[in-house]
Amino acid sequence: MQEYLSRAKAACANLSQTSGRLRNEVLREMARALRTERISIMEANKKDLEYAKANNLSAAMVDRLMLDEKRINGMAESIETIASLIDPLGRTLDGWTLPNGLMVQKVSIPIGVIGVIYESRPNVTSDTAALCFKSGNVVVLKGGKEAINSNFTIADVLRGVLDKFGLPKEIISMLPDASREGVMQLVKMDRYVDLIIPRGGESLIRAVCDNATVPVVKHDKGVCHIYVDKYANIDNALKIAINAKVQRPGVCNSMETLLVDESIAASALPLFKAEFDKFSTKLKGCAKTQEIINVAEASEDDFYLEYGDNILNIKVVDGVKEAVAHITKYGSGHSDAIISDSYQNTEFFLNAVDSACVYVNASTRFTDGGEFGFGAEVGISTNKLHSRGPMGVNDLTTYKYKVFGSGQIRE
């Protein structure tokens, strides 16, 4: 593993010498190669699908695994989008001149070697490889074992393009040992790896964080809230709440708990129940909620859960302060919204809720690299440091200071 990663590290030097134009040219060639090699990719994918069926994986999982011409074309288009983004490298982030004449420039540069750990969907392989390549980083990919044939074939196609351009294939590396032990080795290789991005279940992320000596930017769970304030426009509140829960309940930016101000609970809760019933959402409520509408009981533990399903907790709170206190205690710092027409209450909520994305009068479902306008996303960080919220190519860079002198020495 060490030998393998040291070659990945060595490839950084080659990559850092490429121009943005060359990197975009390589990316467009990668998109072409995916289309050209679609048959062999689908053949590899067939093996994964057979394995999935033999092992009784769920229909949802099989669907995520499956690649057809349309999906492979989608992967190619995604790489073309990434090629069209502005170069994230060499941006002057700040700059100033010191009294002694030294000119300081803070300039964006690649992070180095990034290890990405992810699950099932094979398009993540090409997306992640392309995003890391665009931002001048060497990537070490570790996909789910159920997609291993698809992932290796896709990576081989992309590596073939690197080779054609005279670039080292190690720029896109696949972790040689894809077992849990292999991952635990990877996250300790701080001499060779500069960042680990784990995407996946809680136990994987916990294991990575507990064992890593490499910095980790985690893509963890989303326990998102919508607070309906006393001063809410109820039509907006209904529309936004339905969107945040029902449009795609399985994703991390969907709502898990609806908080409703006490003073409007009696009139508003029946309206919410009627709306959610149309979508067969399973509702659970606190004691006060249960006094007003007929729903199951939400336990203390329920408020910590990311259901990933069409289930919703409802809690009645005594104003915006209790709403914030609830979010601080039970939330995961992902995305939370207030629905209100009050200047004071929205300002208080925006400042007091410490989440990556805090919304006023909008659905939490917008926490997404594409929606934010980043063109493509690495994921949604629940870290507090380095990157928070949707991560685009700029979030795959760090910086250095260039200092221009004319003989200055320190007195």
Next chain:
Amino acid sequence: MQEYLSRAKAACANLSQTSGRLRNEVLREMARALRTERISIMEANKKDLEYAKANNLSAAMVDRLMLDEKRINGMAESIETIASLIDPLGRTLDGWTLPNGLMVQKVSIPIGVIGVIYESRPNVTSDTAALCFKSGNVVVLKGGKEAINSNFTIADVLRGVLDKFGLPKEIISMLPDASREGVMQLVKMDRYVDLIIPRGGESLIRAVCDNATVPVVKHDKGVCHIYVDKYANIDNALKIAINAKVQRPGVCNSMETLLVDESIAASALPLFKAEFDKFSTKLKGCAKTQEIINVAEASEDDFYLEYGDNILNIKVVDGVKEAVAHITKYGSGHSDAIISDSYQNTEFFLNAVDSACVYVNASTRFTDGGEFGFGAEVGISTNKLHSRGPMGVNDLTTYKYKVFGSGQIRE
């Protein structure tokens, strides 16, 4: 420890509701209080000095420990400087409007609870507490045991001021268990602590990085280089090299290795030797260097060392590419300089050397928060992520996205 840290975490909410004006007022009162309480601080310091003498600590260590009226006044002035800095919180770092009308604002906020581990000098206690308070962070301080009486007394004075303003004393916390085991517990408390900043020896930093589940921004060693190019102005090169090695050999931004282009080695090396001899610098050289000047042999291992002393390695290299390769292999990514009048060579060096600060025609000694114009510094980060190089108050912040809507839902 858990109970103690949970109270520190709880204090974040109080602190995040303070205005910049209030925080500056508290800081100025802290400066006054340090001056008023100087006698009791010096008395506590006396105990530390007695312990130091009884345990035969070095004269340099005793000097670092010692507090007199002048030094306490310096600590107070430093806090006043921090009070006068622009508020690092609530800065709009970026902002844009999405096609659907959502307005996205990226705003700076505090990190939360920061654990700082440091050594001997007691002024670090007040500096660090003030920097964290200025940036809205709760701090958990862990100073060296040789300064324990001074540190606790200084912290008590500052905590008294918090209390006077009705703020929780936990905003400035002292780690209750200051043993190595206590530190190892602290760095695993990711539920309560958001960042660890270790300043100190290599073994401490290694132990912290190996054990931490909390993100770490380390303040590690500096193996800094100056490369004298074929196209260098030799007078500049001599002046800068002397400054970088001799002015303060014990600090992390001083030079450890001088790299000299082969084509000028025969003429330049005797000049460097004559200059360094004036300052009694102990010179070690590679085989080629030894052919030209009479110096001791520099071993392979020497090139990895941070001497922290008036000792210098010299190596002859075959141009800027070999210089960069040497720095990449032996350097610590701290600060490196090229002395050259060649546009191509300086550009190549600036881009190819992956260090926090890369200099042209200036001394590496400028890598410093004060010199960079940050007003005060937390330290010099050798991390690649979150913060690199000199860290000022802005580096003690992270960000969130505020998103302003008018009923938007995701299609």
